[in-house]
Amino acid sequence: MGESGSSGGANVALHPDDRHEEHAHSAIPYVVVWIALLVFTALTYLTGKQHLGTWALFIALAIACLKSALVALIFMHLKDSSGMTRLVFGTSLVFVGILLFFTVADVATRFRPATPAGAPFGTERSRPEGLLEHEMPE
Amino acid sequence: MSPEAASLPEGILAHHFASLERQNEAMRLGMWLFLATEILLFAGLFTGYSVYRFEFPLAFAECSRHLSLTAGTVNTIVLITSSFTVALSIHFARTDQRRAAVVCLALTILLALGFLGIKAIEYTAHFREHALPGKYYAFEEVKIPGAAMFYTLYFMMTGLHGLHVVAGMSVLTWLLWRTNQGRYSSRYYTGLELGGLYWHLVDLVWIFLYPLLYLI
Amino acid sequence: MRLSEDDSHALAGAPAAPTYLEDGTTVMSWLNTRDHKRVGVMFLVSVILFFFLGGLFALLIRFKLLQPGPFFLDALGYNRMFTLHGVVMIFLFLIPSIPSAFGNFVLPLMLGARDVAFPRLNLFSYYLYLAGAVLAILAMIQGGADTGWTFYTPYSSTTATQVLPVLLGVFILGFSSILTGLNFIVTVHTLRAPGLSWMRLPLFVWGIYGTSIIQVLATPVIGITVLIVAVERVGGFGLFDPARGGDPVLFQHMFWFYSHPAVYIMVLPGMGVISETVAAFSRKNPFGYKAIAMSSLGIAFVGFFTWGHHMFVAGQSTFNAGAFGILSMFVGVFTAIKVFNWVGTMYRGAISFKTPFAYICGFLYFIVFGGMTGVALATTSLDIHWHDTYFVVAHFHFIMVGASVMAFLAALHYWFPKMFGRMYPEGWGLVAASLIILGFNATFIPQFLLGNCGMPRRYYQYPEHFQALNVASTAGATLLGFGFLIILIYMTIALRYGQRSEANPWGSKGFEWLTASPPPTHNFDEIPTITQMPHDYRTHEPPGVIRVA
Numbered sequence: 001m002g003e004s005g006s007s008g009g010a011n012v013a014l015h016p017d018d019r020h021e022e023h024a025h026s027a028i029p030y031v032v033v034w035i036a037l038l039v040f041t042a043l044t045y046l047t048g049k050q051h052l053g054t055w056a057l058f059i060a061l062a063i064a065c066l067k068s069a070l071v072a073l074i075f076m077h078l079k080d081s082s083g084m085t086r087l088v089f090g091t092s093l094v095f096v097g098i099l100l101f102f103t104v105a106d107v108a109t110r111f112r113p114a115t116p117a118g119a120p121f122g123t124e125r126s127r128p129e130g131l132l133e134h135e136m137p138e
Numbered sequence: 139m140s141p142e143a144a145s146l147p148e149g150i151l152a153h154h155f156a157s158l159e160r161q162n163e164a165m166r167l168g169m170w171l172f173l174a175t176e177i178l179l180f181a182g183l184f185t186g187y188s189v190y191r192f193e194f195p196l197a198f199a200e201c202s203r204h205l206s207l208t209a210g211t212v213n214t215i216v217l218i219t220s221s222f223t224v225a226l227s228i229h230f231a232r233t234d235q236r237r238a239a240v241v242c243l244a245l246t247i248l249l250a251l252g253f254l255g256i257k258a259i260e261y262t263a264h265f266r267e268h269a270l271p272g273k274y275y276a277f278e279e280v281k282i283p284g285a286a287m288f289y290t291l292y293f294m295m296t297g298l299h300g301l302h303v304v305a306g307m308s309v310l311t312w313l314l315w316r317t318n319q320g321r322y323s324s325r326y327y328t329g330l331e332l333g334g335l336y337w338h339l340v341d342l343v344w345i346f347l348y349p350l351l352y353l354i
Numbered sequence: 355m356r357l358s359e360d361d362s363h364a365l366a367g368a369p370a371a372p373t374y375l376e377d378g379t380t381v382m383s384w385l386n387t388r389d390h391k392r393v394g395v396m397f398l399v400s401v402i403l404f405f406f407l408g409g410l411f412a413l414l415i416r417f418k419l420l421q422p423g424p425f426f427l428d429a430l431g432y433n434r435m436f437t438l439h440g441v442v443m444i445f446l447f448l449i450p451s452i453p454s455a456f457g458n459f460v461l462p463l464m465l466g467a468r469d470v471a472f473p474r475l476n477l478f479s480y481y482l483y484l485a486g487a488v489l490a491i492l493a494m495i496q497g498g499a500d501t502g503w504t505f506y507t508p509y510s511s512t513t514a515t516q517v518l519p520v521l522l523g524v525f526i527l528g529f530s531s532i533l534t535g536l537n538f539i540v541t542v543h544t545l546r547a548p549g550l551s552w553m554r555l556p557l558f559v560w561g562i563y564g565t566s567i568i569q570v571l572a573t574p575v576i577g578i579t580v581l582i583v584a585v586e587r588v589g590g591f592g593l594f595d596p597a598r599g600g601d602p603v604l605f606q607h608m609f610w611f612y613s614h615p616a617v618y619i620m621v622l623p624g625m626g627v628i629s630e631t632v633a634a635f636s637r638k639n640p641f642g643y644k645a646i647a648m649s650s651l652g653i654a655f656v657g658f659f660t661w662g663h664h665m666f667v668a669g670q671s672t673f674n675a676g677a678f679g680i681l682s683m684f685v686g687v688f689t690a691i692k693v694f695n696w697v698g699t700m701y702r703g704a705i706s707f708k709t710p711f712a713y714i715c716g717f718l719y720f721i722v723f724g725g726m727t728g729v730a731l732a733t734t735s736l737d738i739h740w741h742d743t744y745f746v747v748a749h750f751h752f753i754m755v756g757a758s759v760m761a762f763l764a765a766l767h768y769w770f771p772k773m774f775g776r777m778y779p780e781g782w783g784l785v786a787a788s789l790i791i792l793g794f795n796a797t798f799i800p801q802f803l804l805g806n807c808g809m810p811r812r813y814y815q816y817p818e819h820f821q822a823l824n825v826a827s828t829a830g831a832t833l834l835g836f837g838f839l840i841i842l843i844y845m846t847i848a849l850r851y852g853q854r855s856e857a858n859p860w861g862s863k864g865f866e867w868l869t870a871s872p873p874p875t876h877n878f879d880e881i882p883t884i885t886q887m888p889h890d891y892r893t894h895e896p897p898g899v900i901r902v903a
Contacts, residue, residue: 075225103188103608164540
């Protein structure tokens with residue numbers, strides 16, 4: 001059962017004899033990234049405690065994105081991976097963005113009285129959170 | 139190739155793949171596609187979080203302050219370090235340092251256990267305070283609208299994440315056993331790589347959960 | 355390497371290797387198979403079974419609707435019927451049908467591969483499908499759910515009917531779908547034969563590829579959504595209960611984020627089938643190969659931007675309604691591109707009016723009218739009148755049945771000799787196709803009229819003056835059912851007693867016809883090297899010989 005054209009075709013295959021270079025593969029990048037992640041964690045902890053209001057969310061998300069990028073590119077080897085795997089990861093993030101955008105845009109642009117009860121700008125709630133009408137104390 | 143290298147185990151080529159290299163690439167692509175589905179799975183909960191944080195900003199901020207920031211921060215460090223150790227274990231496997239790879243995997247699993255332990259302590263505290271999701275919410279200290287929703291999201295998101303930690307631990311344990319048997323080397327380490335990828339995803343999710351839950 | 359006439363005749367006569375059907379005849383050899391062709395056949399049998407079950411529920415609904423008042427079913431029973439009809443047809447038939455049955459069988463053959471990338475995962479996909487099916491059946495035995503297949507909260511989280519097993523079934527079926535899509539994407543990327551570049555891929559492969567992208571990206575979201583509702587039912591805490599500050603519209607956002615792209619999962623593979631069969635039965639190169647290929651990807655991506663058009667009257671913001679309304683207009687462009695290209699393919703072709711071609715004609719007619727009514731529905735101001743009426747029901751049945759099922763039947767007839775080495779009776783094929791197309795029109799055109807006059811969907815009772823159209827619709831449905839039944843009968847007979855076919859009875863230039871019909875387990879004796887465009891009918895080789903090198 002012969003197979004013609006083993007690693008030919010349109011797909012680019014890594015040359016299998018890169019292996020002898022593996023012994024030169026270094027663990028240093030991992031250590032650097034680990035330390036960077038710890039530093040960023042400290043940073044997000046400190047900025048988080050400041051309670052900076054609206055900016056807090058953006059700063060926290062920005063730091064989280066930086067940390068994720070480090071984990072994805074270095075720990076998960078996305079930097080050295082094929083274009084397709086990078087496209088897969090990137091595409092999934094884009095679609096998370098689509099889902100988030102339109103859903104939050106909905107609640108952000110809605111006619112106010114249609115918001116869930118209890119929102120600061122809605123109608124007054126007469127009973128405490130979590131109790132239904134028939135559970136109200138007398 | 140040196141005789142020593144030739145004796146190292148390599149992956150078994152399935153009949154339908156043209157080469158081992160192509161097969162390894164397929165395995166990696168398959169795992170990344172699976173990770174994409176996991177990202178979309180969590181995205182549903184992050185969507186709910188975004189909507190309700192937008193609707194109940196005060197309640198979310200207040201409840202967040204009642205979570206144990208120490209526990210959350212320690213857990214973040216634990217998980218980041220576990221990502222580091224699993225990356226190291228792959229590094230050691232592909233440079234033919236089997237024993238170091240085994241040690242690093244074992245460390246990863248221990249750190250994961252530590253994460254779960256800290257989460258268990260947190261959950262116990264929540265149970266004691268009746269800071270529970272939905273209709274079970276009876277937390278004395280925060281009684282404003284939206285508080286129950288925060289805890290519902292908190293439990294759902296950390297719960298789903300915890301399930302993935304358990305799944306990841308199981309996979310890593312199985313890989314630990316195989317690495318100890320010497321199945322991974324410079325000639326073939328794709329299986330270990332895939333397990334590591336899954337574990338990194340678990341870490342990635344937590345990197346976002348930490349600021350969104352603990353640092354509002 | 356050229357496949358000579360001797361080889362192809364030798365393949366058609368007595369192949370040296372046993373066919374995939376003969377290679378192991380025990381039950382275990384099927385249940386434990388790694389062969390994509392056997393997995394495909396198992397899926398085929400299963401989806402057909404569930405198609406008839408879903409069809410039975412449809413006939414029960416239509417029977418009740420003969421009378422405007424209480425009749426035959428009580429209100430709760432009626433609600434259960436339309437819920438189960440939707441759940442079975444969508445999750446147990448339409449979503450898996452063409453990809454898991456025909457995609458599984460034909461995709462590796464079209465790529466010159468020996469199997470899909472992950473054969474054991476493929477088998478696992480099938481078992482997940484069965485597990486989901488079992489849960490759904492268990493739910494049905496206990497009466498089933500009454501929420502509609504859309505499970506809108508808070509009704510779905512509070513109603514006493516058997517929603518939980520249905521939700522869990524959907525969750526598991528979702529994973530079956532995800533794993534199939536994942537498998538196909540990796541297969542297309544890593545198992546293409548030498549010389550098979552992206553722009554030489556058969557158009558069915560492009561359709562399956564686009565579908566697989568949707569499956570992988572969209573399905574997890576409905577997975578988590580049904581899980582949250584399940585937790586809300588069981589645990590009493592969830593994200594959608596208004597009493598706890600929840601927003602039911604959030605459920606709809608998360609639900610439709612999947613369910614709108616899902617309709618493209620249901621139709622895109624069908625479009626791939628039509629591309630294949632139009633070229634084969636017009637004996638002409640596809641008009642605008644690149645446009646058809648790229649529009650498959652276009653539908654896959656743009657379909658994700660449109661889900662809010664299911665929610666125009668649900669309470670979302672006007673900004674969202676406007677945005678989704680405009681974005682929904684774009685997705686129709688890709689279908690239009692395909693329709694023009696298919697017609698362009700047929701123009702001045704040498705038409706072979708066999709049963710698959712009859713279904714192609716049906717498909718084209720139904721997708722044009724179904725698609726146009728879809729664009730009309732996507733117009734916000736018009737949808738306010740039509741939402742939740744029979745107009746919507748007719749629209750999506752035009753696509754789901756008129757297009758998708760026609761394509762499924764085209765695939766079934768086109769690839770029947772490939773899969774089983776036998777021919778179905780051509781005369782009966784045309785009879786059934788005629789009955790189906792006629793019966794379909796009789797069923798659903800009255801529903802457009804009913805919906806436009808304001809008859810709501812999912813209503814147990816209706817005003818008297820709608821009865822005539824309802825009776826007409828039921829009569830049509832009965833005719834439609836007969837058509838499907840005839841196919842079931844003659845196909846079952848043909849499996850055993852059908853005339854043995856040659857390797858390439860249609861003279862098609864599709865790459866899957868390069869091997870024997872039915873193929874041996876390993877598909878190809880030698881992996882071909884592809885040097886030509888797919889569907890290339892310009893060459894002067896006699897039918898049955900495909901130049902590959």
